[in-house]
Amino acid sequence: MDNAAIFVATAAVLSVWIAIFVYLWRIDTTARMLQRELQREREQAETALPKAEVNRVRSTDVADESVERRS
Amino acid sequence: MVQRLAQTAKIGIGLWMAGVAIATFLVVPQYEGLGDAGRIVIVHVPTAWVSVVAFTISAIFSGLYLWRRRERDDHIAVAAAEAGLLFTLLATITGMIFSQVAWGIFWNWDPRQTSIFVLLLIYAALFALRAAIDDIDRRRQLSAVYSLFAFVTMPFLFFIAPRIADSTLHPNCAFIQGSNCDGVFLEVDKVGLIGDQKVQLLGLERKGNLLVAEVKVSTPGLQQEAILYPSLDLVDGGMADRPEFPGSRFRLGLEEYDEATGAVRLNMEAPGTNLLENRRTLYVFLAANIGFTALLFWMLQVRSLVLDLQWAIAQRGRVTYG
Numbered sequence: 001m002d003n004a005a006i007f008v009a010t011a012a013v014l015s016v017w018i019a020i021f022v023y024l025w026r027i028d029t030t031a032r033m034l035q036r037e038l039q040r041e042r043e044q045a046e047t048a049l050p051k052a053e054v055n056r057v058r059s060t061d062v063a064d065e066s067v068e069r070r071s
Numbered sequence: 072m073v074q075r076l077a078q079t080a081k082i083g084i085g086l087w088m089a090g091v092a093i094a095t096f097l098v099v100p101q102y103e104g105l106g107d108a109g110r111i112v113i114v115h116v117p118t119a120w121v122s123v124v125a126f127t128i129s130a131i132f133s134g135l136y137l138w139r140r141r142e143r144d145d146h147i148a149v150a151a152a153e154a155g156l157l158f159t160l161l162a163t164i165t166g167m168i169f170s171q172v173a174w175g176i177f178w179n180w181d182p183r184q185t186s187i188f189v190l191l192l193i194y195a196a197l198f199a200l201r202a203a204i205d206d207i208d209r210r211r212q213l214s215a216v217y218s219l220f221a222f223v224t225m226p227f228l229f230f231i232a233p234r235i236a237d238s239t240l241h242p243n244c245a246f247i248q249g250s251n252c253d254g255v256f257l258e259v260d261k262v263g264l265i266g267d268q269k270v271q272l273l274g275l276e277r278k279g280n281l282l283v284a285e286v287k288v289s290t291p292g293l294q295q296e297a298i299l300y301p302s303l304d305l306v307d308g309g310m311a312d313r314p315e316f317p318g319s320r321f322r323l324g325l326e327e328y329d330e331a332t333g334a335v336r337l338n339m340e341a342p343g344t345n346l347l348e349n350r351r352t353l354y355v356f357l358a359a360n361i362g363f364t365a366l367l368f369w370m371l372q373v374r375s376l377v378l379d380l381q382w383a384i385a386q387r388g389r390v391t392y393g
Contacts, residue, residue: 006107010096017092021085024373028081031376038383 084369088362094355108172109346111165113355117363119162119187123229125155125367126194130222133215142382143375145211148218149201150374154367156194163187175319183233183241190228193221254326254338265339268316270323273298275335280306284325284335288316301325301337313340 095113129151136144166184167177178184197217204210233241255263257272264270269289276283283302289295295317302311303325313322316339327336347353 006096009107010093013092013096014089017085017088021088024369025081025085027377028369028373031373031380034380035376035383038380038387041387 080365081369084362084365087358088366091355091359091362094358099352099355100349106172108169111169112346113352113359115162115165115169116356117359118158118165119229120360121363121367122155122158122162123225124364125151125158125371126222126225128371129155129218133218133222136211136215137219142211143379145215146375146378146382147371148215150371150378152194152197152218153374154370156191156198158363158367159187159191159194163191173319173321181241186228186232190225193224193228197221254324254336256329256334256336258332258334263337265323265337268321268339270337272335272337275333277305278302280304281311282325282328282335283312284337286323286337288323290317299323303328303335 091113095110099110099113101107101109129148132144132148132151135141136148163184166187170179170181170184171177174181197214200217201210201214204213255265255270257263257270259272259274262269262271271287271289273285273287276285281302282305283300286299286301288297288299297317299314299316301313301323303309304311305328308327310324310326313324315322322340324338324340325335326338329335347356
């Protein structure tokens, strides 16, 4: 391979590598942005929802006895 | 801080691989008998190595999924199997180009080519299996089990089968001294196998300091036959004439003469053999291995993150307990 041909081959391989690198970088950046967005959405949903916590459940044989709740 | 380090490492991978690409063409010398085509080994071997790493990671995370049942483990296992399949495909294609240059044919069902083809089929079946099962838990469970079984075949197909085969053209001597690098000892009228070529020693003749062997060479399937005359310098013990096998760039050498038995050792000189003895080639080769391995880990991180996101989006809006 003469000098010009080897430089052309190097340039072609470098172009392919740069294209792969940019593609991977963009997917990586977009995916991480989406991950952060989903995380934020989940946190907002968690804070917006009304919370009720079952604090104590008494097991009893009496059917009409209510469950004590604290909210 | 960690995020910034990760970003720097990714830029480092980009620069490193660009350096490897430049060095492959501008630093690595040409090989005798292969010319510029020999440079493909800088990509061919690292891609094969990286696919071994990827399949190993896939098997480890498949095992972890079966143990812990975390979807993240399944995502990493799938991402690794995908990367492994991609790199195996790259190794196969670059190997085919190498074999066209060295052997004169893209594909000749050499043991190395056959074993990598079987490996491709085994891992392609993993994705066919995943696509065929709708139930997500069952899909993950079965593919994890399949991945473990597929991994058991990988070392055999990658490392053992091509080396125990009596007949292979793959230049294993470039990396590991294997049985096929030792050639065959033949007496007159005896038949042997070197690579995939049948050789028959028809006679020996002394011409001055040279010992000339008359060897009948038959290509696979006996499609071509030729009489070759390799010779040995009896004074310095070195090979003299090394004629080429018909239709390929492999040379037939007469390496040794045993006066007691009248036997000679015939061997095949494959282009590319011992190419790593050149320091510049060795360093670029090692740099390529490091670069491709780092690239694999980046690809795994990105792909498994995408699978995590797909799963998270699919789960969005569903009420979860616990």
